[in-house]
Amino acid sequence: MLTGGRRLRGTLAFLLTCWKLNLAGAMEFRMSFLLMAGMMVVNNSVWIFFWSLFFQRFEVVNGWSLPDVMMLWAISAGGFGIAATLFGNMNRIAWLTANGQLDVYLVQPKPVLLNVLASRMSVTAIGDAAFSVILYVLFGDGSWLGFAKYALAHVVAAVIFLFFMVIVGSLAFWIGNAEGLTGQMFNAVVSFSTYPTDIFKGWGRVVIFTVVPAGFISYMPIGLLRDAVQWDFLLGALGMSAGIAAFGTWFFYAGLRRYSSGNAIAMRS
Template structure:
């Protein structure tokens, strides 16, 4: 992206933020809605710390790191790349046809469509959860471990973006496929906060190799807490989770370009 393109993105982003803040009450309610939407994670963390000493062979403080990584990765995804989540609606409204005639990449226009106010609430909850997880952790947070944690969060963000990008590509051909994004979000929210070794092996395998949810937070947390050899996959694969997130995101960008070239319009 050229310097001129960066300036345009920055100016449009500022305009979107100003537009979102035009109605202050609605702006604050959207932030609150983003935080309230994650209340189940807060309840899970509270019950875990108050009632249980651990889960699946993990200490409770180690388990807490899983939802902390997932929530922070999810909040960043919603803030930076989350507009793909609503691509089905933009396709049905014919906005993609409009984007195609503008002198800016369609993917960029999709991401600049509006400012996701609810992401502020998501990130507020995620930051609080991460702070709590780190304060209760008994790990020695060396430079290497901190660097891996940052890489894990960014890799998780990119992997989640890649998963929703696949749905977006399907929606370019079949607009009704947008329903899959809700199903995907439910799966991420339901299974993303637990050690997958507490689930049946068939389910754990599906969430590892079919829908690679395990690479978002479970495997990185396992590597950080010393459980990397008990995840059921080779240690190097679990440790490579951040890199796999980057590769998956780059692959889905290529898939997006291919899908866009074959886009036939909202009416097919």
């Protein structure tokens, strides 16, 4: 029990150190940092402008109102922002594997997957996280319960984003260069998570709740953030996030047994 507690404290200390150093590295070029994060906020705001124009003409569409769509974007942008800020290598597993760049992580006395993911920070993702906060202030429920549901939605979204990309990136252990596939699947999960779930019917709806589990992110404004929580959806979303995390971790380490060293001297990337 004591050994497990020490190991957990050591892992948390390691994570905090990684995040601190990543942020310090990003802030070394402060103007570039502010511009990249700020441009992501501007980029997301363009989509919000178009959605606002749409709902000026149609106030409610399939039960979705403008605040619902704003919170959809808040959860999607915030979930991705948290995942990519804290674990910025989640989109680069395929590249690291195909180019033999995992060697440096294998010789370090830390969990390989955690070490890989936390060794990099996405600066633009900080802009996504900030954009989420702005939308919540403008459109969210300001109560303590509303904030708690908002925070829970972010945890679920971040876990799904993170481990979906771990699974896709780990395909490189089996099929070789999977960078193109990783990029396509990343675009798919981001795109599906930023549109109201109810526009998808039939097999499309099945796909976004299974193959590309973006539906568990995009349905949050209806299933969790409203006054009446849909408990079947919430339990399904929690189950999906736990399941994809467990499978993603297993899948990465199963693939790691097939990994061939790049025989190259490299630094953490």
